[in-house]
Amino acid sequence: MLKLHLDRLFRIAERRKLFAPIRRAGVVDFGLWEPGADVDLETLTSRSAKGLFFPQSEDLMVFQMRGKAIEVEPAAVPDDMFVLFGVRACDARSFAILDRVFLEGPVDTWYQARRSAGTVVALGCPGPLAESCFCPVFGIDLAEPEGDARAWVLDGELYLKAMTEKGEALLKELDGEEVDDNALDAAKADARAKMAQNPLADLDLTGLDGDHMMEMFNAPEWKALSKACLGCGACTYVCPTCQCYDIRDFDTGSGIQRFRCWDSCMFSDFTLMAHGNPRRTQLERFRQRFMHKLSYFPANNDGIYACVGCGRCVGKCPMHVNIAKVIRALGGKHI
């Protein structure tokens, strides 16, 4: 394990793009690090880190009019090497979930390009970052995040441990002092103990899986659970694992720009077809979101849930309806 001063890490930015949690206009989100950036390692980012590999909006191709001819120009596949620092254990796990969607055939060219260009330096949490955190429910260890390298910050010092070849290559670029792997054991145990006390750490997923699909789908609780839902997309857009997108054309005046952008199953125009939205009521749309995370996805992916317990949707919902309430209502003994 390598120990160095936190500031030294930012020297990577001289050679590669470095993305880190940065506070801008009062909100912490992953952003490009530049000298003077207000790096905030104490707050859970407002949005998840998925946008680094799967941006909210990205160009796919351009249809350009040249006189009477139309030229089709595919968008350049991104190949800029970058380092993503400060990803928490929850977001780090979400990449494994997104990989299943985008890399297990048909392979998504743009996602794959970004994944191979990016080196993930995941940061262990010193304890829950918010009262809404519940990653242990999904078997995630906040102190040992997945990634190309693991990082911890203790008393202003950065500790790094390479987990993959990419991570090793990165660590070679940094000079620090070699320290024993066990140096942080006490801090890690403390973080886990604090997390176990968090209010949502006791959520019980029993009965929520692919095998109980129809019981879950037909549960009478959905009506009351979805009653207050506004149908906004806040939960889906801050979610690290929501991966639905729409493909749209933008008329630039001299051609067409085809792009894709995140979509939300909460919207009335989600998967819009000639006859309308197949899910006509907010109850159906609300149910879809949680069924996907807690039943459909595990059914098709070896029992892995499409939720990592980051708790963003819990904190962000203007009406305070969220996955924790759904798990409380349907999980455990209820089904």
Next chain:
Amino acid sequence: MQGEVNEFKPLIVAFCCNWCSYAGADLAGSSRLSYPADVKIIRVPCSCRVNPLFILRAFQRGADGVIICGCHPGDCHYTTGNYYARRRMTVLFRLLEFMGIDRQRVRVEWVSAAEGAKFALVMNEFAGAVKALGENVKLGDLRCKP
């Protein structure tokens, strides 16, 4: 020479009411009065048909200035349309200014069907004012840049 080749010519979108200002533009043309060729006229049934999205979309697609022309107050073909437009645009323009958009890029003018000369004058003056401001960067859309 170089300066003349690269001279900035502002693109102006003029929303003209069918009953007065559009006819005023016609008169300006048939009277052979000159106004900048980069004024693009869009005919609307009444000045109050112009909704904020029209103005924003014009800016998005490269306009450097947007002007709305209607009948003089009291002369609206629909009696009161231009009065409503006047209030709405006053509030909208103040909001745009509040958000840091140059106030001089938007304007409302009353031009009657008989005022061909005024139409040419207004357009020349407005184009001059917008030219002084330079290209519209704040409300443009990079995707629409040629």
Next chain:
Amino acid sequence: MQTVAERVIARAKELFFSGEVRRVLGWERGEFQHERIPALYETAEQLEKLVYDEYCGPNLSKELIALSKLEGRTLAILKPCDARSLNLLLREYRVDREKVYILGAGCTGMRGRDGLLLKCETCRGKDFPVFDEAIDDEECRKVPDGDRFADVCRIEQMSGDERFLFFRSELSKCIRCNACRNICPACSCNQCVFDNPDSGVSSKASADPFEDSQFHIVRAFHVAGRCTDCGECSRACPQGIPLHLLNRKIIKDIGELYGGYEAGGRSPLIDYRASDGEA
């Protein structure tokens, strides 16, 4: 002596059990201390969960558009700001007055996770413009001194470029989740222009900063002269964008130019004077 909250809950139950109303629209507890979720109560058993306290921030008035279409009357517990929003919806014939029983609930300012809600710091007043009965006390009628236009005035003092950078920086945080629109009691179109694929402006993400400006200008302007300044847009925003500034700028200007308005009255933007100033 019973507190205002206890009286509100007791009275709601009384009206429900007497058959005066068929259902009760109020709040229930959420997962955390500060969370209150809008809830509809239709049975005596459910009604035991009805709560009214200092965390009941969400505005319930918009729910009544759908609820007033149901059979029988719905009792709605409305704070003064919520009642102002309902007054607008009544004026626009979006809610059937006969189908709603308005129980006005006194309010001393609502709180969220981070303390007093922004909208409550500059409370607009404690009067109920519309109600069937109101329950409050002296404490609930005290209006805080905050000047709701102070922030607007501060921004007006900045230079044009500073204002532009301020709003560009704030609006660049927007994720286009539409929470501000969906929660707004004045945004009650059956289909929003931004959800209509045929409108040419619908989009689910801002692919260019222009689209952030476009969405927020149109959102604010569409409720110009109708916004009741309930502050829900800023409360709902998951990215902490001070959206109310745009609405308040419009309210302030309309006040200065056309003598102000109170939602539920005639909007100055569907009115005119021959003597109005030029744009």
